[in-house]
Amino acid sequence: MINIARSASAAVRSGLIRSRFPFFPLPSSPLRRTFGTSNESIINPVAIQMINYALSLARSQKTDESFAQAQLVLEQCLSTQSDDNSKGTVLLSMSTLLSQRGNSLQAIEKLQDMERLSISLTSVRVAAAEALAGLYLELGQDGTASMVANVCLQLLDSIRVEHGAEYCSEDLHARCKAIKGLVKLASGDVDSAEPLFKAVVDVKNCTGNTALSYGEFFHVKHNLSKAKELYEKVLQPLSERNDFGNPDNLAASNMALEETLVAATCSLGQLEAHAGNFAKAEEILTRALTKAEDFFGSNHPKVGVVLTCIALMFRRKATVEHSSSLLIQEGLYRRAIDLLKKHSSQTEGEECGVARKDILALARGGYAEILTIQQNRKSEGEKMKSWAESAWKNQRLSLAEVLNVSDDPSSSKVTVIDTRISRAL
Known part of the structure; x- marks a missing residue:
């Protein structure tokens, strides 16, 4: 044996x-x-x-x-x-x-x-x-x-x-x-x-x-x-x-039943967004947010993970439908970053820690894009973008590739955020 x-x-x-x-x-x-x-x-x-x-x-x-x-x-x-x-x-x-x-x-x-x-x-x-x-x-x-x-x-x-x-x-x-x-x-x-x-x-x-x-x-x-x-x-x-x-x-x-249900709901919402079904994606991701808040409490970092998924959904929706949702995205990213940073010891200038590093980098990367198109906040956006790129450690896709996938609805490259482990797959 x-x-x-x-x-x-x-x-x-x-x-x-x-x-x-x-x-x-x-x-x-x-x-x-x-x-x-x-x-x-x-x-x-x-x-x-x-x-x-x-x-x-x-x-x-x-x-x-x-x-x-x-x-x-x-x-x-x-x-x-x-x-x-x-x-x-x-x-x-x-x-x-x-x-x-x-x-x-x-x-x-x-x-x-x-x-x-x-x-x-x-x-x-x-x-x-x-x-x-x-x-x-x-x-x-x-x-x-x-x-x-x-x-x-x-x-x-x-x-x-x-x-x-x-x-x-x-x-x-x-x-x-x-x-x-x-x-x-x-x-x-x-x-x-x-x-x-x-x-x-x-x-x-x-x-x-x-x-x-x-x-x-x-x-x-x-x-x-x-x-x-x-x-x-x-x-x-x-x-x-x-x-x-x-x-x-x-x-x-983080593999308990309640976490699994939150994660499955969030993954299904992301899937609908990747399929271009944005109304259904928004409905399902909102349900995932409610589940996360009910189970963890409204100030838990995993609520920030779900908010990041919702922000990325609105980003993809705006690209596909040639619409604008910058204010919505900015609010979601800011709230997500606040929740993720609240439970992290790292500061803006420090190397990213290990826990939830994918999601914090992804949220900051998305937020940086919104800031860089605003002339009075461009330098802030460039600084945040640089931090996010150095913190991103995903081996399959670069941070730019993950964000740019939304610009090509026909692309088969997708990133799935698993809320159980707070990782981008």
Whole structure:
């Protein structure tokens, strides 16, 4: 059997990655039916009740006090659990709340705490790996995110080889492929992402983050009809989705269900804009903005990410329809930049930090274009443009190419903003 923990730990010591993450080595005891299949939950129901209460408490008020109270509930829940699967699920929830408040590093620490547990439920391990990869992508640590995805795939492959496919469902295996595919998309390597997503295509129950990431792959490839089908599948009413009480559907941090729904709505709105359906795009993106404000609060940086998408939609609409929406775009860009800067330590003259760097550079680049056509603000615009170009690190398209795509409606080059990880794909 592949010793995943040993190989990954060696990678950490050799400097290949800078942070720890849970490798969840397989139990060394004789084989037992404890890996958890799709209809088999061994998570304490009381823990689930306390988790739901804590999440509801935090999200209903969205204040520092309510989040602190929710974390206390979860800490109490953690201290009363006797089995590691339930403890791991509580840690996933604690990580989710921290991520929602913008405390990505603390969210990662909660996931790393799972390293000390003997978690046998495969779906809990996959949820942790997915969450870690998502957080590292949001922080711009693509190499670490790739290592997490690799370890997750190795883990599931070893389970399938040693114990049979019934201990690792096709859905979970496809989900791990989608995690790795998203890492490739974020790093601009669309060609390498293709075989990973092709492995997902025949999975009937492709939903949630798997369907969303796969849809973004098709979107980037300009297969808009297939991308739309997958986005809409993510947004199906709850009654048409899989039962989210099923442990195979556990998700955490920036990959949690609510974040996935915001992201799918925003991606669908971008798709309609790329297809030239601007009335529908505006309607859907406005819905995404409402979802983001309701879930995160109106002053959260991810609201700024959605506002950037709306500003780019109006830019493309003005170009295609030969109209002007400069005042609308300027207001959207300014609000987006304010929200993104508010949660960033960088100043105008500093090098761009890692978190949300794509979106801040994109918003400033779009705003700079508006400023440079105003004679009295041209120098300000040129300075902002220079900053945005130096901060833009996307490997697939330059900042100028991303903005100029809007000037050519027939172009198949599109950029998709993923609000889960605050990255331009």
